[in-house]
Amino acid sequence: MILSTLASRVVTNTAGNTRAFNGATDQFNFAPLNLYQRPSERYGFSAYANYDLNDKTNLYSEFSFHDDRTIAQIAPSGLFFGNRTFNINFENPLLSADWRRDLGLVRAGDSAATFIGRRNTEGGGRQDDIRHTSFRTVLGVKGEFAKIWNYDVSMQTGRVIYQEVYKNEFSFARAANALDVVAGPGGAPTCRSVINGTDPNCVPYNLWIVGGVTPAALRYIQIPGFQSGETAQTIASANISADLGEYGWKLPTAKDGVGFSAGLEQRTEKLGLSNDVAFQTGDLAGQGGPVLDTNGKYTVKEAFIELRAPLIEGASFAHLLSVNASYRRSDYSINQKTDSYGFGIEWAPVQALRLRGSYQQAARAANIHELFDQQAIGLYNNSSDPCAGTVPTATLTQCQRTGVTAAQYGNIIDSPAGQYNLLGGGNPNLKPEVSKSYTLGLVIEPLKNLSATIDFFNIKLDDAISTLPSPIVLQQCLASGAFCNLINRDSIGSLWAQPSAFIVATNQNIARVTTAGVDVGVNYTHKLPGNGALAFNLNGTYLTKNESEPIPGTTYDCVGLHGTVCGVPSPKWRHKFRTSWMTPWSLDLALTWRFIDKVDFEG
Template identity: 40%
Template structure:
């Protein structure tokens, strides 16, 4: 089996093979039996046509071995059409899941299927956005089909950017064991990057660093029974991933500033900082040294090195796929999938992030020198209170860790078969549930920080909290951050606030359709021999989400959380009716060997009082055996998910280097800032957030309408007879989205206000100091209001080019080449209709956020030797991406991967080894803008680039 399939695997496993070209090529090479009808992603009609109207990119199982990946996300992220927002490289803001994002249009607009049926929402933390592909066992994948462009008429909501369909093995026979070990290595030798860190006084990684070990075990067992009428395929896998911290790479030795010329440290420092942030006319900015206040002199804390660059992860999966043919009319089938995955995210220690704005001059923990510096020099007595913001990093308590565990189950039970020679059917019921446990460790309580800093002497002269004296909190322990080394375990035990959240998502689907060939009734056009084919059916789907954070999360009392985390509970259901018709228009004519037109329609009625109509038309024209043309139009929709509908209002954070009205020398005029709520007395004294993070008010909207998209495609496939083994497809696509569900970018709102748009000024709420960041009280703290609405307008156009070529080299075997090119020619977005349009093609930053390279290309060359060895080399290219903020562009990059597979025994064992990113190319550095709000980490973008350097692996497969 292994030996016989090597040629097909070597040719088709190369990334990018098109499903429409695969069918006739394989039929020609392997016999007429390959022309049996199949279902291709994007349609429910079985066909054996020479041409498919849908451009489907296919990745076969062998590609997983060539890439040596154990995480499905890692392989998918390398496809030129695919982007990755949530992945193993996320730390701050991680959900513990892995999601897919076609065309960079968002996880929520990419529909993920298994065997043509939906995956459930990945995590309650995501609010119903994006399927977690950690649930999919890589060793059981037969192939992956990627259809870009709308397909809502076939699959319903969410298929705006496209569909990713994982086709699983369900007919395995025998036993197969697979083990792989892999790890990362990087040579830290970039002296310019190292100098940035050392000049800031921080340690930096130097020399070769190896780690992040990944071990993956899998077992597959299967067999036929009852004379081949049935089959059961079972699997079990285990994966263990070790952590890598940002301290292990020189490009992440510190959080860079905007243009990556220096470190951007946090003003919340381990020494302890006391400052007025420029509020007072004669201000101060101290740090603690011994028992004194001394000038801070720019001292910052390097919060980057402790952050995880690769999260530790432990995953178990198990399941079974079964089918049994009861008779010629009924075949039952089932899919059972279970996953338990635990991942830990780690970021820098929590602390007092300037949550208090006063300090009593009579605080008994202050030394005489500190009293004089803070109060005495300003003419204040021990009975007075000074305006002072306190920042103190809790390095004694260790880094913050978010322990994320997801347990999921997905069950499908169905029946399919032939009603008669004309009609067939497929009906199924499906239930899926994801349970999440979120435990947040080592954060501090804002309430307790405030109480612990309010120290007094009791009647016996002991230093205690005021809350102990007045009885409001008898357990309070004063936090002595005014003397170096004075923090005790008792103080930490009082301040630390563990946070807990639990939640579930569940999905129920009942679906069925019938399909028939009306040609059996004489329903065919006179210009075609084949009959008209139809499929029609109905579907009911229910989605529910319950996210239940504890009181600490809900109140926003976690000092390092950036605001309150509210509960979300809600659900909706939808009843749908759909149909497809495939009409052969011409067959066997001059210049029209085959011309087929497909029509599709779906009506959806949501329990949220929304209805939608989606429809499409596709055409495939085989001019002859060598030239085929295809085109399509699809009206796609995406209904609001549960988070977008029901998320309670609460604070989140957005990145902004400085408030345009902040600091002693604001970037905007007094008149501009007055429009946003800055008073004349505040102008020039508005404090900037040292971390560059500001509050915005987010929340759901139960009246959201579905967003709409018109998607177009036009392509040609060329398989010239005069060049044996060559096929080429060129496809143009366009996706136009209106009424996009989103919140306005808080930066956009603020700048529109400053530019004179009074309607946006109503959404800017300044705090007591004219700020937009101090505190977490939604009623009193400064913030920008940015609630969900039908606002965004986006338009994406581009080209996909796939070239496959195989060459017989005689006694030396076969060479196979495959090249997949994705070229974006337009990626425009507007915050709302009528607003200025931003060109995101080849750009990143500002409102574009995540990078959108203009060109991505993968070229694989494979040598199928006559010695049971397959060798392969892959070149991956990502073009330059320019920074819209004008700070730092992301250079173009080339990656080279090599791999080899040796079939030790033809049918029983193989060994594989390989190296990805052979030359150990470091990822392009984006500076502070490459932060968690745009799915960056460690100054880079792990979902787009090889963030950890060189990756090597060795694996073995044994079967019998």
């Protein structure tokens, strides 16, 4: 498909005859070449060592190595309309009379700035060769002192090396050369860059007839892209714990004393990504735009304390009544401080029945990827742009909120593939997200070998670190004027044709996310005289609410749904049921059944 200022045309035969583009029959079906399941290779190695210095001191170490490689494939690259225009000249000997007419090339010296939309069907799908290599080491010492105190001091380092080779991409610069064709010696179609010496390797790219693209042209235009990156983590931690009952810290109504633990931790995170020139300059036609190098680092220092106090034990109305509390302070080098704390209570009127409840307020600062991942142009799916087409479904006033001018209204070409640009990636200005969670549960042990649990939970997350779905951004801007600052249209008013067109979808602090549901668990063991035992274990979750509130008063409940707005599936019910046979021959056999409830597409 060729898109000029005069017409939208497709070629029909080897003679170069053209006709009008028909979206129903000419649109490229990109789905069949996308791999749902990718080939992969994985290797891993782990080693553990322990050494007792004495009966109270243990040295320990861990080392692990993992390497994985996978090759992803998506639809072919190509020239995607408004990524940029190409100057097509009257002198190009590959042009038929139809093409010269369609492009408005009347006489020698004429040229047309032309958008070209054509997939590289001859070259096959784009392949992304991805490899991760990771190392992790731990060195520590743990033990006890003064009879009741336990300690653990350790140092941990981790590193992940990332390598990517992106194959079968088109080079914009080479495509421009290969489309700038003139008559060479003997009248043969020749790249202008060959004649003037700026690129003697250029081969003409003949998309003006059916079957005109040669293997030599593909070898010239197709180039790879290279990326490499690394994440690193260093953790130093120390913690102590004790039963303070030995010091008399216990109530007269309880048998056990107050449990205490506290600790310090310092964690440093680093991230870096390097790109080759093709990625950095945006020369790869199928990448949406430039992908720049990025680096980031932060350090967090934390301190925590936890207490557990039995209040009553062994009474007629309380086999056990206990409370617990915790507090954590985190200080980040990126000028953020967070506080997390929680309280809980547990009451067992009899040994076979236990009630429990808790409240927690926790704060989480953004991780290294949420902060510093590179920002780059990607794609999102939508049925249409309400402001595109000759008869837009949105009004002029609504569309002007999104950046459409009065002159563009009714003249914007919609994406033929239903795909539009977004700007994704990290955001170094993220605030910590804060959660408030409530749980209420019941534990029943009616028989010696049977136990069951049920826990109701409700979690409210304010300033949640997430992304705003691009269709919702567009919808809210049209309806109320919210989020309009996130919408950027290009010079022709589109949301897809050029790299300057995109909706900002970087990580943000959205208003609120609320999740609620029920966790259930059942455990049963049945002895087989002389043949070991059978164990049955069921763990499941019933989700009643999964609401996102990007702006106050506007909620989207994604339970049982998936799609552009909801993202990953949120099934109402999921469980894992495991049956194990513990044989008397030092051999265990297990069978696991995992079930995930169906979900519907939100549309």
